[in-house]
Amino acid sequence: MSIANGREFLAIPGPTNIPDAVLAAMQRPAVDIYTGPLVRLTDSLLADLARIFATEGQTYIYAANGHGAWEAALTNVLSRGDKVLVLESGRFAIGWGEAAKMLGCEVEILPGDFRRAVRPEAVEARLRADSKSEIKAILVAQIDTASGVINDIEAIGQAVRASGHEALLMVDTVASLGCVPFAMDRWGVDVAMAGSQKGLMTPPGLGFTAAGPRAKAAHKKANMRTPYWDWTFRDGPVHYHKYCGTPPEHLLFGLRAALDMIFAEGLDRVFARHRLLAEATRRAIAVWAEGGHLDFNVENPAERCNTVTAVVTRSGESAQPLVDYCRDKCGVVLGRALGWSEGKGFRIAHMGHVNAPMVLGTLGTVEIGLSALGLPHGKGGTAAAIEFLAQSVPV
Numbered sequence: 214m215s216i217a218n219g220r221e222f223l224a225i226p227g228p229t230n231i232p233d234a235v236l237a238a239m240q241r242p243a244v245d246i247y248t249g250p251l252v253r254l255t256d257s258l259l260a261d262l263a264r265i266f267a268t269e270g271q272t273y274i275y276a277a278n279g280h281g282a283w284e285a286a287l288t289n290v291l292s293r294g295d296k297v298l299v300l301e302s303g304r305f306a307i308g309w310g311e312a313a314k315m316l317g318c319e320v321e322i323l324p325g326d327f328r329r330a331v332r333p334e335a336v337e338a339r340l341r342a343d344s345k346s347e348i349k350a351i352l353v354a355q356i357d358t359a360s361g362v363i364n365d366i367e368a369i370g371q372a373v374r375a376s377g378h379e380a381l382l383m384v385d386t387v388a389s390l391g392c393v394p395f396a397m398d399r400w401g402v403d404v405a406m407a408g409s410q411k412g413l414m415t416p417p418g419l420g421f422t423a424a425g426p427r428a429k430a431a432h433k434k435a436n437m438r439t440p441y442w443d444w445t446f447r448d449g450p451v452h453y454h455k456y457c458g459t460p461p462e463h464l465l466f467g468l469r470a471a472l473d474m475i476f477a478e479g480l481d482r483v484f485a486r487h488r489l490l491a492e493a494t495r496r497a498i499a500v501w502a503e504g505g506h507l508d509f510n511v512e513n514p515a516e517r518c519n520t521v522t523a524v525v526t527r528s529g530e531s532a533q534p535l536v537d538y539c540r541d542k543c544g545v546v547l548g549r550a551l552g553w554s555e556g557k558g559f560r561i562a563h564m565g566h567v568n569a570p571m572v573l574g575t576l577g578t579v580e581i582g583l584s585a586l587g588l589p590h591g592k593g594g595t596a597a598a599i600e601f602l603a604q605s606v607p608v
């Protein structure tokens with residue numbers, strides 16, 4: 214017996230659902246890579262990415278995933294032997310730090326917690342203690358997709374400035390850009406990076422970096438630069454150089470359609486939609502958690518992000534039967550738990566191209582699974598989500 218049919222619904226935090234308009238924009242022949250429309254397309258994308266990062270700085274597009282954009286960010290501003298400070302709050306900043314280490318940086322982790330956000334005061338204290346200014350860069354994820362934490366980048370930026378330290382602030386926005394507010398210049402961020410396949414609703418395969426003036430100055434002295442990632446090469450006037458080779462044209466057409474959708478809806482409305490659908494998800498989970506079996510990974514409600522919610526089992530029991538049931542019987546793919554909670558939880562993404570039926574359908578499916586498997590849970594989680602949306606979305 215199964216009630217799965219038709220398109221499988223992805224509730225994983227990347228790749229996310231791709232809008233039909235984005236798929237349709239990619240369904241076309243290849244075009245010339247040297248002239249006319251493609252050159253103008255690149256100019257429009259670079260400008261609109263800067264708008265989404267909220268920066269006057271320079272943006273770059275790579276044929277790469279998020280890991281590639283990590284490497285782009287690091288190699289453009291650092292030199293071998295430089296020390297970087299990684300702000301732990303889950304898995305992803307740690308992963309970025311591992312890349313830095315392999316490239317030849319000395320990596321120090323400011324210890325955090327898989328269930329908590331980075332504490333800005335701890336960042337300030339660590340920087341003040343670095344009297345010889347050995348730390349050259351600080352790596353942090355705005356949203357950690359494994360833990361479901363949102364870090365307060367504005368407060369971290371203030372902490373960096375308050376310490377008087379010169380280290381570059383480098384932020385991973387892969388799971389947050391285009392979903393929650395980000396203000397690169399205003400928050401004092403020197404380098405930001407992202408990818409195409411999460412909030413930006415485009416197939417995987419594009420990585421982005423944005424560089425502010427302090428990052429561009431550090432770039433001049435950096436000795437880790439490599440031909441493919443190098444900003445200077447891409448800054449020139451030649452279109453072919455902007456991608457260090459053949460542009461990933463079809464992904465660019467898709468990204469154009471996705472950005473058009475985001476701007477047509479309006480960034481503020483996109484953020485509000487994410488906030489509402491995330492809160493609806495949290496309302497459901499809070500009710501289920503009353504059964505004593507499930508819990509939020511992130512302990513402090515204010516630190517739960519609006520793009521993905523990580524759920525853990527209190528006993529450490531595997532959530533795999535529930536994940537399997539939702540996929541095999543109902544056609545909904547939940548995210549696996551990562552890092553500290555690996556194997557003992559699941560994640561529900563509410564990121565990018567999402568609306569009420571997608572999120573309520575996912576919540577309803579989880580609730581079917583909880584009941585069918587006889588897992589202890591408070592009854593009426595989906596109903597609580599519905600009630601929250603009814604109260605929050607005026608006529």
Ligand SMILES: *Cc1c(COP(=O)(O)O)cnc(C)c1O
Pocket residue numbers: 227278279280281305354356357358385386387388408417
């Ligand atoms: C998904 C993700 C990445 C890695 O992106 P890939 O495209 O899988 O390489 C990095 N950071 C964060 C916060 C992510 O969510």
